[in-house]
Amino acid sequence: MSHKRIPKRKIVFAGGGAAAVVAAAILLPQANASQTGSDPSPAPAPKSLSALSAGDLASRIATRLGPAFAGAYYDQDRRQVTVNVVGDDSDLRAEVTRAGAVVRSVKNSxxxxxxxxxxxxxxxxxxxxxxxxxxxxxxxxxxxxxxxxxxxxxxxxxxxxxxxxxxxxxxxxxxxxxxxxxxxxxxxxxxxxxxxxxxxxxxxxxxxxxxxxxxxxxxxxxxxxxxxxxxxxxxxxxxxxxxxxxxxxxxxxxxxxxxxxxxxxxxxxxxxxxxxxxxxxxxxxxxxxxxxxxxxxxxxxxxxxxxxxxxxxxxxxxxxxxxxxxxxxxxxxxxxxxxxxxxxxxxxxxxxxxxxxxxxxxxxxxxxxxxxxxxxxxxxxxxxxxxxxxxxxxxxxxxxxxxxxxxxxxxxxxxxxxxxxxxxxxxxxxxxxxxxxxx
Known part of the structure; x- marks a missing residue:
């Protein structure tokens, strides 16, 4: 495939908000605390994803979460996908994290x-x-x-x-x-x-x-x-x-x-x-x-x-x-x-x-x-x-x-x-x- 380098002709207006939201979302508490009182296992780091693979992953997560899924978005700079989750089901939240996405708690389904x-x-x-x-x-x-x-x-x-x-x-x-x-x-x-x-x-x-x-x-x-x-x-x-x-x-x-x-x-x-x-x-x-x-x-x-x-x-x-x-x-x-x-x-x-x-x-x-x-x-x-x-x-x-x-x-x-x-x-x-x- 041959292609030209795409020049950036104009200023992109509204591009940086997602990064700040993702940064806050990463600070969510870890799920699955140890039953023995020891420190919980560290949550896996969010995966580095292309935009296409991020969208595909979000679609699969949406199928699993059902009504708890409240949308997703991609951070182009961090190459991470954030998944909005409604409710406090720690098992579902843990699955999203294991899948490689950032979990974010939201109000609206x-x-x-x-x-x-x-x-x-x-x-x-x-x-x-x-x-x-x-x-x-x-x-x-x-x-x-x-x-x-x-x-x-x-x-x-x-x-x-x-x-x-x-x-x-x-x-x-x-x-x-x-x-x-x-x-x-x-x-x-x-x-x-x-x-x-x-x-x-x-x-x-x-x-x-x-x-x-x-x-x-x-x-x-x-x-x-x-x-x-x-x-x-x-x-x-x-x-x-x-x-x-x-x-x-x-x-x-x-x-x-x-x-x-x-x-x-x-x-x-x-x-x-x-x-x-x-x-x-x-x-x-x-x-x-x-x-x-x-x-x-x-x-x-x-x-x-x-x-x-x-x-x-x-x-x-x-x-x-x-x-x-x-x-x-x-x-x-x-x-x-x-x-x-x-x-x-x-x-x-x-x-x-x-x-x-x-x-x-x-x-x-x-x-x-x-x-x-x-x-x-x-x-x-x-x-x-x-x-x-x-x-x-x-x-x-x-x-x-x-x-x-x-x-x-x-x-x-x-x-x-x-x-x-x-x-x-x-x-x-x-x-x-x-x-x-x-x-």
């Missing part, structure tokens, strides 16, 4: 946080608002953009206050949540420009690509050049509702659509598969307006109330984006696709929130695969949950946190933007970038 999110949806579904579970604070983070004022602001604020300060908090964003299909440099349809996210293969082995759902509902056919002949036809699109993704099949079944991404300057990255996002994970976004920008995942299962409707199940990040970046891919540094840009607020000067459609969910919905179809490509060690023990966890080693997933530049319209001129070198179907790095 996953069920309680989901209930709080449902209250928000029932009482405060207002365009310009969004919310997601933040496991680093064990609360629901609610965001209202600059358009939410007057009675609408009072309603969302009072709803958050009714949930309690320990369950939800609200902040104001200077930007505006948008998903207007315009402003990119990759694919064209119905007067809109959007980005091709990832080349994929459908269940019949035919080539196609993923893009944003709000692009898929805007036009049935897409071209690789403004005013050009269509190269792909939308087969499935979801927006708004349970996601923001579309699958477009190539009209020419012989189109070569490798899982290779052009990141500019003649450099390419092979996409080896798709991976689930983990809170705290370092991620990179490619866009035709601002190029490469990095940041971290700040929330999962996000709900965003766009003007066009409510979208659920998204990834929330602090990665910046600007008009023309929407629809571009979210990825990690070693070959795994993470998300498709849906929309957000802010820009790469003052920051903001950006939301992404999880690639794994989109692939499952349309019956397609990237690369060899793997979700990651490793094991989380030799631990087992079947025998009542979470096991040792294990480390996936160096890699499997990433991979760039830019397949074809350009941008899906979540941020509006001007139609302007485009640079359309290379066929969309060949995984070549049709985007211009302006940032």
């Amino acid at each position: 996953t069920a309680q946080l989901k209930s709080a999110a449902m209250t928000l949806r029932q009482q405060a579904t207002i365009p310009g608002t969004a919310w997601a579970v933040d496991p680093t604070t064990n609360r629901i983070q609610v965001t209202a953009d600059r358009t939410v004022t007057g009675d609408e602001w009072d309603r969302i604020e009072s709803t958050v206050e009714s949930l309690g300060a320990d369950t939800a908090r609200i902040k104001k964003s200077a930007g505006e949540f948008k998903t207007v299909a315009a402003g990119g440099d990759a694919i064209f349809g119905g007067g809109a420009r959007c980005s091709l996210g990832f080349n994929v293969i459908d269940g019949n082995g035919a080539p196609g690509f993923l893009t944003a759902g709000h692009c898929g509902v805007a036009a049935a056919e897409w071209s690789d050049a403004a005013g050009g002949a269509p190269v792909g036809t939308v087969q499935q699109a979801t927006f708004p509702g349970d996601g923001d993704f579309a699958f477009v099949s190539y009209d020419d079944a012989t189109t070569q659509a490798p899982s290779t991404v052009d990141t500019g300057d003649g450099q390419t990255v092979e996409i080896t598969g798709a991976a689930e996002a983990t809170v705290g994970q370092a991620v990179i976004r490619m866009g035709s307006t601002t190029g490469l920008n990095d940041g971290s995942v700040t929330g999962l299962d996000a709900t965003v109330n766009y003007a066009e409707g409510t979208v659920t199940g998204l990834i929330q990040t602090d990665v910046c984006a600007e008009p023309g970046d929407s629809g571009g891919p979210l990825f990690t540094a070693d070959g795994n696709a993470i998300g498709l840009t849906s929309g957000g607020s802010g820009d790469c000067t003052v920051g903001g929130e950006t939301f992404f459609q999880p690639v794994t969910t989109a692939l499952a919905a349309v019956g397609a695969q990237i690369g060899d179809g793997s979700v990651g490509d490793g094991s989380v060690g030799d631990g087992s949950v079947g025998d009542g023990s979470v096991g040792d966890g294990g480390d996936l080693g160096a890699g499997n946190d990433g991979g760039t997933a830019q397949n074809d530049g350009g941008n899906a319209g979540g941020y509006g933007g001007d139609a302007g001129d485009s640079n359309d070198e290379g066929a969309v179907g060949h995984g070549e970038s049709a985007a211009t790095e302006n940032g």
Whole structure:
């Protein structure tokens, strides 16, 4: 696999909070005190994990803990995963520690946080608002953009206050949540420009690509050049509702659509598969307006109330984006696709929130695969949950946190933007970038 060194183009805004929480969590008392009065055995040190293996380990621990599991997050600097646990079951806490994770006691269970999110949806579904579970604070983070004022602001604020300060908090964003299909440099349809996210293969082995759902509902056919002949036809699109993704099949079944991404300057990255996002994970976004920008995942299962409707199940990040970046891919540094840009607020000067459609969910919905179809490509060690023990966890080693997933530049319209001129070198179907790095 060849790839370029990813430059850090902008300041990452909200990256250091997890480390402080993890540092405090490590000081938790040890379980399993000696029955003879001797000093307890020292707890094993947390394992050093890649982001991908941390997410896998957290999923296995969640299965074992059941209702006691209250989310998990990754500390990129320490390479450790912290697992939130509700209750005082010392045996479960000890299993989490033996598995290689840091244990953190919290108040709110996953069920309680989901209930709080449902209250928000029932009482405060207002365009310009969004919310997601933040496991680093064990609360629901609610965001209202600059358009939410007057009675609408009072309603969302009072709803958050009714949930309690320990369950939800609200902040104001200077930007505006948008998903207007315009402003990119990759694919064209119905007067809109959007980005091709990832080349994929459908269940019949035919080539196609993923893009944003709000692009898929805007036009049935897409071209690789403004005013050009269509190269792909939308087969499935979801927006708004349970996601923001579309699958477009190539009209020419012989189109070569490798899982290779052009990141500019003649450099390419092979996409080896798709991976689930983990809170705290370092991620990179490619866009035709601002190029490469990095940041971290700040929330999962996000709900965003766009003007066009409510979208659920998204990834929330602090990665910046600007008009023309929407629809571009979210990825990690070693070959795994993470998300498709849906929309957000802010820009790469003052920051903001950006939301992404999880690639794994989109692939499952349309019956397609990237690369060899793997979700990651490793094991989380030799631990087992079947025998009542979470096991040792294990480390996936160096890699499997990433991979760039830019397949074809350009941008899906979540941020509006001007139609302007485009640079359309290379066929969309060949995984070549049709985007211009302006940032």
